[in-house]
Amino acid sequence: MSTVIVIRIPGVRLSREQCDALLHNILGENYSHVHLCHAVDAPETYIYLADFLEHPVAPAQASTTTETDSISTLAAAIAQHYPDANTNLLQQTMDLQGQAWGKTATFHYVVETDVDAAAEADFNDWYTQEHMPGLAAVPGTVRTMRLYNQDGAPRYHALYLLQTQETFGSPQWLAVRGTEWSSRVRPHFKNTKRTMFNIIR
Template sequence: MVLNDASPATVHALLLQVPFTSAESALEEARHAESTLRDAGFAQAPRLLRVAHQSPAGSYVYFVFDEAVVLDAAAVREAERRLRQGGDSLARCRLSRLQLVLHRDGPSIASHAPVHYVVEMDPEEGWREELFRWYNEEHLPGLASVEGTVRADRYLNLDHGPLSLACYDLVGEAVMGCPDWLAVRGTDWSSRVRPHFTNTKRTMFAKLK
């Protein structure tokens, strides 16, 4: 479920998805994209925040604005078109506006985070309000509080979807199997709402930057 709304929206970040790229190429593509986006005519130039890679999914590259900006879909589509002219590896890239819903620093905020875990989903019709309330009041804050979590963010993907994108920077994959993490995932509220995820994507990335 994409918003399908071309009107201007408040945006905190951009997500560049580059399919079928290699880890070796990901950082070079991210730097090229940052240069292209700097000249895209946005009210602010976005800066590179994170490069994450998983084979065969490719790369998720995040760019953030120092302050929220207002962007419409047409401006992002034009920037996407320019990025696709940057070589074969970017020919099928997708650029999306991300609206930040919630951010939490974790107890391991000072630690290196080699793992970037992403959960994307569209809420089933009629379940958006409760799913989003669960995510914001219980689930993401709970996972963010687990030892080994560096940071956690949830965004709305305003362009390519799925609509909800929650991401977690972790000190290692083992964090997801620890008792505290599993306890957050196993609440009664979680059991009630999780069956109403649709178009769900869960991806474990290696964080390159």
Template sequence: MRETILLVSLGERFDAARARDLAGRLTDGLAGVAVSAFAALEAEDTYVYVSGGKALPEIRARLAELAPGAHVRLLHRTLDLPGASAGQDAPWHYIVETDVLPEADADLNAWYDQEHLPGLASVPGTVRAQRYECRDESPRYLACYDLQTQETFGSPPWLAVRASDWSSRVRPSFRNTRRTMFRKIL
């Protein structure tokens, strides 16, 4: 469960062919490496997730050569939940990245783990919900949702989960928050 991955922000929008080329060059000759890529809808960015355990230092070195302007973050997975639509295709990927006021840290983590992430995972159209922590830089927390349709986000069941009293108490403590919808390209 506590997998460590690299999250690479490329700072520009890639198409599927370009993402496949980068993934091939990153993983060439390395066993057990998985790469997925998502292009932001409203920003000039592509996020690439790389898992590979012991190969991550080699991949990080390759990234420095292949994508010198990329921002690479080491993420530690803290929660991974199958969604109500687990097993279905998930071409949409929604991410919330945030810091939180220090005095609200425990409340935020309890809210995400006990109410928010399980609630959004249970929404029809959610394929998977995950949380990560970035221990070395900001934003510290990242929650991501793989979605069957873009309409899942903002659907009445989705909005009902977001409308809880606990959500209203926690959200004002968010800082440095980025919310981004992505389309899967690899």
């Protein structure tokens, strides 16, 4: 199963140069493609370490235990520079080409959430069968993806790469969000965080 590391740093917007310096200081040259983005409405940086923006991520060769130990070491190193940072290893569970596949994405919308245990099966069916395919088909959506945070919270991480911010909130987008199934599932969300990001690189 493909994996991606996400580093969340609240309270700051790291420049490309600051991001590169941080990662090089900790990892040297031993890291994959970097996706850097800044929250639109608050000073916050997300860094994704993987090649997932342009190419599928190859299945991890290391065991889960080794990966977990590596992430713990990375998280501790990041925290020395940014004590409030949160670093997690996420498992990719879904990846869809959007209507605007091949176009340049400039915005990145993320929904992170937990869900009531009793509604989890329905929640996952909704995402897989209706919600994510529907949003992928909206004009201006470049790519959609779901990731699962096995060892942290929120556990579910849905992300949408968009050509423009106007894609979010378009009539087509709102129609997908406004279905009967959506109305049934959404009240079971917990610890939900929704963030629009500018893509820096």
